[in-house]
Amino acid sequence: MELDIIGLVSACSYALDCIEAELVHVTNRHGKRVAYISVCMAEKFGIIGEALQDLAMCALLHDNALTQYISEEVRHDLIKDQTMDISSKKLGVHCVYGEQNIKKLPFYTDVTNVILYHHENADGTGPFRKKWEEIPLFARIIHLCDTIDIIGNTGGYDQQNWEQAKAYLVKYENTIFDAECVKAFLEVFSEEKFADMGGEELEKRLWEKVPRKKQFCDEGTCKDLADFFAQIVDYKSEFTGMHSIGVAKKAAALAEHLGYDRLDIQKIYLAGALHDIGKMAIGNEILEKPGRLTDEEFSKMKNHAGYTYMILSEVEDFEEIRDWAALHHEKLDGSGYPFGKTAEELNEPERILACVDIYQALTEDRPYKKGMTHEQACGILEDMAQKGWIDAKITGQVRECFGEIH
Incomplete structure (x- = not known):
């Protein structure tokens, strides 16, 4: 059977956004925005074609295990502590589940550890204590883009949030984010392009960049x-x-x-x-x-x-x-x-x-x-x-x- 797999993944990302909105109050299309920022940055690194599609799929699915995490971890803790604030609880364990879940998906390239390490910090202070040179580029890109979209969602994709996003990246360069990814983002994105992230043309722009071709699936x-x-x-x-x-x-x-x-x-x-x-x-x-x-x-x-x-x-x-x-x-x-x-x-x-x-x-x-x-x-x-x-x-x-x- 031939399937529009990335289209299916994109559809799934909308469903995941609904869960994320319940959990951490991120608005819809979060996955697609992370994917779009990611592929824009990736082009700066010379990533094209099927590898770009794989990055987009990983970005769309970076939080694929949120429902599993809530079911198996958060609900268990809530039984013990009825006052626990779910949104403040560390979600690093969902990276492990998410990495396991995508192992059988049909990627063109090797995406090992991309989902697993997408919350790692450049200085080794993340969940798995990996420093930036030990983290796949795709994971580093998604980590930065995930953060940028959360900043954008705090008040809109306006000039104030653009300045806040830039200041945040500069402040935490070489600690949370590696210098290569910070440089790529700041070279690719402008205030105008950042503002476009909140517009209705986002998905059109995403699919213009990502080769959305059907794949044969046995x-x-x-x-x-x-x-x-x-x-x-x-x-x-x-x-x-x-x-x-x-x-x-x-x-x-x-x-x-x-x-x-x-x-x-x-x-x-x-x-x-x-x-x-x-x-x-x-x-x-x-x-x-x-x-x-x-x-x-x-x-x-x-x-x-x-x-x-x-x-x-x-x-x-x-x-x-x-x-x-x-x-x-x-x-x-x-x-x-x-x-x-x-x-x-x-x-x-x-x-x-x-x-x-x-x-x-x-x-x-x-x-x-x-x-x-x-x-x-x-x-x-x-x-x-x-x-x-x-x-x-x-x-x-x-x-x-x-x-x-x-």
Whole structure:
């Protein structure tokens, strides 16, 4: 399968920005701004072509483990200290998780230690005590660019913040930042170019610099990509656990059971992995509410399917998989969301994802409930089919396919 991988990564960066906004109050497009500043600086070092694309991917994904970090580290500490300020806690451990997460992604060049060391300081006072000559150039670039964007977000990309950014770099040259990167940034960026960072043309400028070409992915690489994105989504809330991975696996198994070819099975697996990426934009106070949602809360929750559609619309030639992923809450009678589509507008893969999403949610354990048995879940699916909400034929195939597992 050919995929716009950097487009997928860019879409994922929007979802990560939503998490970062909750954690450290950085506004949306943080990942894209860091990527843009990074590639502008990298060109000064003579980096071009595929290496530039790899840098952009690393910059877009520099905080890819934030959800994992919050789930495994911060929540554990909050249990012990209810007054802890999450935003003030050191986040260095997310570099370790982030480095591990990207190992199976299809980079053109060697990006070892780029994510791991992107919070290291030039003088060796960072999390791993590495000095600038021990840190990959890409990591040093991202470290500086990450800081510059945070400064820009404190009050806007205006003259005052431009002067503040320059003064900060000069003050901490050879301590936080190495002299090479400081010099490159100050030679590349002007007050006018800094001001442009807050404008609407940012993404256009980024893609003008980065060669955004589709890559061929074999079945193994496609699965690795899908699992990477599913993991980021599933770590958003402990209440959803391994939901996206579960939907991806079961949707692919059902597609195989129905006789789909290998390419379409890969696509359905990817759609299953991505179907809830829009939940990254929904607050955990809603995602993790164990009781019944109010009408207002449910309205906000329903937005996640629309966010999935919006996020995946960024990816080139991805409309088919986007629709399979985003339409999993549509109903055949037109009462679903986000678009209120009817039976005539919903194809079989979209119906598969809808049925499997419900089945997975019913049968998986969550902190507030034990998963249902296969028989119980099938009974609910069949009742929903009788009401005209989901496909009765596919519901029957769910019983047959997954009954063999139980």
